[in-house]
Amino acid sequence: MGLVTDEVRARAEKYTGDELCREKTKEFLKEVSMPNGLLPLKDIEEVGYDRQTGIVWLKQKKSITHKFEAISKLVSYATEVTAQVEVGKIKKLSGVKAKELLIWVTLNELVLEEPISSGKINFKTPTGLSRTFPVSAFIVPEVEKPAIEKNNVKEAVAVTDA
Template sequence: MANPKEGGLIKKGQQDGLKLAVSILEENGLPLGLLPLADVIEVGFVKTTGYMWILQTKKVEHTFKLIKKQVSYDTEITGYVEKKRIKKLKGVKAKELMLWPPVNDISVDDPPTGKIQFKSLAGITKTFPEEAFAAVLPHDGG
């Protein structure tokens, strides 16, 4: 089997990696706050296949305050990015009651309705307002 990372653009480190991740989301019409990453080691993207991978030093748990949804991002996140969608996503889980079903497909409605859908392998589909995943700008704590 061919290496899915072959021919990919690779950026190392938090700053460059995050920049690449955000530009991939932006180019594909996805909310920029979808991947709240910390301590990025590497981000890669293969334009021809849409394959993206993210390596970070530790798991990140993030709560999207607007929808009160807790999401866990593993040390390795992979998926295929296309217009308005990430499919075959691995490494992302959203808390549902006491369970953490893996999210494997994210899509933004096209034409835009302001909604974004998350599907899990368990067959659970959740729809949220897209603005819940808007980029969170760093603030000074004030």
């Protein structure tokens, strides 16, 4: 039985569409004090989050492989990624693998070891092996959207109507 049961789906917040899903993914990562670039998925079709149990799922059109440049690591994300989240921890993770030497290793838990601003994050496998990396390797700078002043918009509209 998977994490995402009918009961979980029924009470979860669900979002569709790539842009909204990317935004919601970053929001829930921030909510649980995890770095915003941890799940760099593309063409996301659905994101669900059940706050009661902490269960999260993300569905994307196709699996992707992402290289985290700061640590030179390849990570593969399946078409469906599921996990149970809490502050500073992602556990029961499925759908994520990291390349170590010549093999792909399944990841099942991520634990923040220190505060996000200056800390480290520990990646664990089902076999008990783990690796620790700086949190900074998984943070994507936020891009502020420029505010549009109402006066400028009115002036532009007046010019095009004339």
